[in-house]
Amino acid sequence: TAGGLTAVSLFRADPAPAPPAVQPQPxxxxxxxxxxxxxxxxxxxxGWLPEEVTGVEYAAGGHGDTTLAIGRGELPPMLWLSVSDREPPAPRDLSGEPKSIPQRVGDRDGHWVTADANDPLNHGDSYLRWPTADGRWAQLHAYYLARPDLQQVLVRVAEGATFANRGVPLPLRIASLPPSFHLSDAYTSRRPDQDGVPWKLVLQYSANGALATINVAPPGAGRKDGLGVPRCVKKNGLEACVGIDKEKAAGITAQELLSRITLLGTDESKWTAHVLSP
Structure with a gap:
């Protein structure tokens, strides 16, 4: 009864205030x-990308793991997609104190990171972050993309992104690599205005202090990445070049490594995600 509650309160100290609710961390x-x-x-x-994007580049290895949607032109639009175990610190090139502006991404609470509290898009150098379904943090960093609906476009790109380890289909098979070979960097480029070809692939391996580099592209590419005198072959509409700066240390010559490569042609639907044979 009310009286009973009153009587109890006379003999019991006020309960301690409830601790603030703690949001469970995913x-x-x-x-x-x-x-x-x-x-x-x-x-x-x-997933979905705006029409300004003409290709997607991938990179893995010592310089980081990135996925980049890129367009054409002297200043091509760029959309960088990344994922990390926890939310990264504020971007280094952000001028001023970073501000966080809430933004829903699908069914998740994300936010823009900006130096201007009145402009979530940070004057066109935009950062959108959101938690992924598996508890990690995703980031979409976009610049040189100008359109009246930019904020909605970037949210739509973020909502279509997925995060899982996936082998990128590549235009070659390699019969085997020496056990001393360790991947340094791998990347694709889709910058015809810069490279002179629609795309190129570069694989770099370290081996006992030597550097081995495999370049694959349609014929006509400009400079080749890597060190050493490249050995090249043209087949199935593609050119593969291998350079090794210290063949003795690597335990294999550039020509021997080149002979282990099979080129799969220019039809990207025929490329393979299973590149290396044991």
Whole structure:
């Protein structure tokens, strides 16, 4: 009764105030490992992209794992997609104190990171972050993309992105690599205005202090990445070149490594995610 409650309150100290509610932190779910027979494993993938984008580039290795949607022109639009176990610190090139502006991404609460509290798009150098379904943090960084509906476009790109380790289909097979070969960097480029060809692939391996570089592209590419005198072959509409700066240390010559490569042609639907044979 009310009287009973009053009587009890006379003999019992006021209860301590309830502690503030703690928002549960999402638990990281284990991410399936990437394939071991592909040197270029993407951790993030785009879904829908605006028409300004003409290609998607991937990179893995010592310089980081990135997925980049890119357009054409002297200052091509660029949309960088990445994922990390926890939210990264504020971008280094952000001028001023970083501000966080809430933004819903699908069914998740994300936010823009900006130096201007009145402009979530940060004057066209835009950062959108949101938690993924497996408890990690995704980031979309966009610049040189100008359109009246930019904010809605970037949210739509973010909503279509997926995050899982996936072997990127590549235009070659490699019969085998020496056990001393360790991947340094792997990347694709889709910058015809810069490279002189629609795309190129570069694989770099370290081996006992030597550097081995494989370049694959349609014939006509400008400079080749890597060190050493390249050995090249043209087949199935593609050119492959191998350079090794210290063949003795690597335990294989550039010509021997080149002979282990099979080129799959220019039809990207015929490329393979299973690149390396044991």
């Amino acid at each position: 638990q990281l779910q284990p991410v399936a490992p990437g394939p071991t027979d592909n040197p270029l494993v993407a951790k993030s993938s785009f």
